[in-house]
Amino acid sequence: xxxxxxxxxxxxxxxxxxxxxxxxxxxxxxxxxxxxxxxxxxxxxxxxxxxxxxxxxxxxxxxxxxxxxxxxxxxxxxxxxxxxxxxxxxxxxxxxxxxxxxxxxxxxxxxxxxxxxxxxxxxxxxxxxxxxxxxxxxxxxxxxxxxxxxxxxxxxxxxxxxxxxxxxxxxxxxxxxxxxxxxxxxxxxxxxxxxxxxxxxxxxxxxxxxxxxxxxxxxxxxxxxxxxxxxxxxxxxxxxxxxxxxxxxxxxxxxxxxxxxxxxxxxxxxxxxxxxxxxxxxxxxxxxxxxxxxxxxxxxxxxxxxxxxxxxxxxxxxxxxxxxxxxxxxxxxxxxxxxxxxxxxxxxxxxxxxxxxxxxxxxxxxxxxxxxxxxxxxxxxxxxxxx
Amino acid sequence: xxxxxxxxxxxxxxxxxxxxxxxxxxxxxxxxxxxxxxxxxxxxxxxxxxxxxxxxxxxxxxxxxxxxxxxxxxxxxxxxxxxxxxxxxxxxxxxxxxxxxxxxxxxxxxxxxxxxxxxxxxxxxxxxxxxxxxxx
Numbered sequence: 001x002x003x004x005x006x007x008x009x010x011x012x013x014x015x016x017x018x019x020x021x022x023x024x025x026x027x028x029x030x031x032x033x034x035x036x037x038x039x040x041x042x043x044x045x046x047x048x049x050x051x052x053x054x055x056x057x058x059x060x061x062x063x064x065x066x067x068x069x070x071x072x073x074x075x076x077x078x079x080x081x082x083x084x085x086x087x088x089x090x091x092x093x094x095x096x097x098x099x100x101x102x103x104x105x106x107x108x109x110x111x112x113x114x115x116x117x118x119x120x121x122x123x124x125x126x127x128x129x130x131x132x133x134x135x136x137x138x139x140x141x142x143x144x145x146x147x148x149x150x151x152x153x154x155x156x157x158x159x160x161x162x163x164x165x166x167x168x169x170x171x172x173x174x175x176x177x178x179x180x181x182x183x184x185x186x187x188x189x190x191x192x193x194x195x196x197x198x199x200x201x202x203x204x205x206x207x208x209x210x211x212x213x214x215x216x217x218x219x220x221x222x223x224x225x226x227x228x229x230x231x232x233x234x235x236x237x238x239x240x241x242x243x244x245x246x247x248x249x250x251x252x253x254x255x256x257x258x259x260x261x262x263x264x265x266x267x268x269x270x271x272x273x274x275x276x277x278x279x280x281x282x283x284x285x286x287x288x289x290x291x292x293x294x295x296x297x298x299x300x301x302x303x304x305x306x307x308x309x310x311x312x313x314x315x316x317x318x319x320x321x322x323x324x325x326x327x328x329x330x331x332x333x334x335x336x337x338x339x340x341x342x343x344x345x346x347x348x349x350x351x352x353x354x355x356x357x358x359x360x361x362x363x364x365x366x367x368x369x370x371x372x373x374x375x376x377x378x379x380x381x382x383x384x385x386x387x
Numbered sequence: 388x389x390x391x392x393x394x395x396x397x398x399x400x401x402x403x404x405x406x407x408x409x410x411x412x413x414x415x416x417x418x419x420x421x422x423x424x425x426x427x428x429x430x431x432x433x434x435x436x437x438x439x440x441x442x443x444x445x446x447x448x449x450x451x452x453x454x455x456x457x458x459x460x461x462x463x464x465x466x467x468x469x470x471x472x473x474x475x476x477x478x479x480x481x482x483x484x485x486x487x488x489x490x491x492x493x494x495x496x497x498x499x500x501x502x503x504x505x506x507x508x509x510x511x512x513x514x515x516x517x518x519x520x521x522x523x
Contacts, residue, residue, distance in 0.1 A: 084430065089390065089403045090442070092452035094466060100452050103402065321388050321405075321442075342442055342450060345388060345405045363430070366407045381388055381406040382430055 026076040026111075027387040029352035031157070032236045033119035034243045034324035035067030036088030036102025037343030064091060064099050064343045066244030067324030068120035069232040072157035076111055079357075079387045083109035085364065085379045088121055090319060090327065090343030102324075105346040116153055119244075119324065119346055160232050160244075231324070236349045237378070238371045247319060247326030247341070319344035322380045348379040360386045389423050390450070392464065394436040398457040400464070403440065440464060448482045458482060472504050 067088060077083060085107050091100035105119040152158045231244035318341055319325035325344035351374050358375050364383015368376050377385055389411045393402040404427055411423035420439040427437050438457055442450050448463035449455075456465045463482045468475060475484040490500035490509045500509040 087405050089405050092403075092442075092450045092455075094452060103453075345442075364407055364410050364426075366409070379407075381410065382404050382427065383407070383410070384430060 025079045027079055027352055027356045028074055028076055029072075029350050029387075030236060031070065031072040031075050031107070031117060031351075032234050032243065032347070032349040033070040033105045033107060033117055034088075034346040034348070035069075035104045035119035035121040036090045036346045037067045037244065037247065037319055037324050037326040038064035038099040038101045038121070039091035039093050039343045040064045040099065040247050040327040040340035064247040064319070064326030064328070064340070065101070066231045066246050066326045067102055067105070067343070067346050068118075068159055069234075069244045069324065070117060070119045070153075070157065070159045071232065071234065072117070072153070074156040075117065077387045078110040080360070081110040082384055082386050083107050083112060085348050085383045085385060087322075087348055087379055087381050087383075088119065088324070088346035090321075090325075090345050091121075093327065093340045093342050099340070100343075102343045102346070105324075105348055107348065107350075117157075118159065119348075120159060234349075236351050236376075238369050238376070241323070243347070244324040245326065247328045247343070318342065321345045322347040345380070350377045350379075350385060351375065356387070362386070388442070389418065390440045390442055391423055391427055391437040392440045392451050392455075392457065393427075394438060394457055398436075398459060400451045400453055400455045400457065401435075402453060403451060404437070472502070474504060474507060475502075 086105055088103040088105040091102045094100050102121040104121045106114065107117040108114050231242040231246070233240050233242050235241075319327045321344050323344050324346045327341035327343040349368075351371070354373055354375060356375070359377060362377055362383065362385045364379055364381055365385070366378045366380040368378035370376070389406045389408055391404045391406065392400045393404060395401050406423055406426060408418060410426055411418050411420075413419035413422050423439060424437045428434065438447075440447055440451055444450050447457075449466060451457070451464040452466070455467070457463075458465050461482060465477075465482045466484070468477075468484050472484065472486070474487050476487050477483070478485050486502040486509075487507075490502075491498070493500075496511075498511040500511060502508075503510045
């Protein structure tokens with residue numbers, strides 16, 4: 001049996017969900033399918049920012065991408081058929097460089113082939129930097145992108161991909177302890193869902209003779225700055241909620257010298273400088289370097305902020321479950337290793353008018369507030385539904 | 388939410404599933420790993436192995452990602468050794484990779500010790516311990 005016959009037995013393309021007439025045996029439903037969010041992107045567990053990336057990469061200590069969001073205003077489900085619902089998990093924090101993407105969410109069954117109703121996890125594309133030769137400062141260099149581009153399933157159904165926020169270059173300077181000259185950058189972008197594309201634009205230049213010469217360090221020459229995205233707003237739960245918000249970056253300072261890039265880690269010198277709240281802020285650790293940018297407050301994404309008492313500790317809010325939220329990045333305390341944070345799991349909603357019968361059977365669902373005129377099924381975890 | 392790692396025949400994690408807590412309760416209303424495993428095997432019509440994990444790493448050492456390994460003997464999940472830290476050793480109690488020796492004691496300067504693989508030593512990176520003139 002072909003894939004087409006498996007999911008559209010006896011039918012043709014005109015019978016696929018969302019198109020053509022509505023057979024009497026179908027239930028027309030709205031959908032929201034949100035993939036799991038990525039973990040935050042750790043900067044370094046060593047004294048130097050080994051994980052810093054170049055050539056259109058993700059900066060260290062960036063927030064994780066939110067999960068991709070599929071929205072359908074009209075999908076035709078065949079009554080009597082079982083549909084399997086998978087809810088994507090958030091990416092697991094790791095003790096290594098880069099984000100860990102979550103997994104995709106989906107609804108699969110008759111008229112819903114595996115490729116169709118999917119809230120995609122962001123993807124990671126990775127390659128070693130061919131110019132890496134230093135044995136000291138640039139241990140790991142990735143071409144690191146996290147994309148899940150927008151695409152349209154049919155006229156009623158679209159998938160919204162994920163994007164990556166950016167970081168910012170702050171200033172040149174001298175840092176005698178670690179060599180001279182230096183550049184100080186403030187990193188920690190916010191990831192996000194809802195927009196296609198994932199440019200990063202960390203640009204670097206070689207020092208000395210280049211990759212085969214005596215000085216092999218790269219210098220950051222500029223890092224673009226931009227916001228992560230808030231994700232996509234939906235009212236399918238009965239109230240407006242953003243799904244797939246990006247996680248907040250940590251906002252460390254980076255001092256780069258001949259010797260390498262020093263990861264300063266937690267914001268310092270002033271309370272709430274460089275706070276990263278709700279995946280919405282990026283700024284710097286020092287009052288001299290203050291660059292603070294915000295975007296609309298988005299709940300549920302992972303974030304990191306400094307305690308107001310002036311200590312060096314960072315407080316952490318984990319990404320909430322079931323919003324497809326990106327994770328944050330943190331260093332829990334002076335003696336704690338920096339680490340990225342888990343991404344949040346996804347969620348699946350199915351909602352349709354009470355003109356249709358309630359689902360014949362459902363498993364794995366989570367109770368959700370009633371909405372007059374609708375049957376609403378929420379899946380915070382894997383399950384199934386038969387219309 | 389209850390989380391379960393799906394394993395291949397080599398105990399590699401091939402997926403991680405999330406299940407609503409209400410669907411992993413036994414007859415006494417208590418969360419049961421066995422109930423959750425049977426639920427997932429029935430849902431996906433598979434005999435694959437599942438084992439419970441925790442996104443907060445409260446059980447089995449770490450929250451696994453795809454590609455990690457479940458250690459049957461120690462009953463924990465293991466992540467690969469960090470590539471940038473060749474010298475790190477596995478903690479025999481947790482399976483977590485750590486520097487080969489503990490950092491120096493923290494003094495009143497509140498040092499922030501980080502392991503430097505190049506020098507095989509700890510480096511203080513607390514910005515408060517850096518002279519203010521260094522910022523200029």
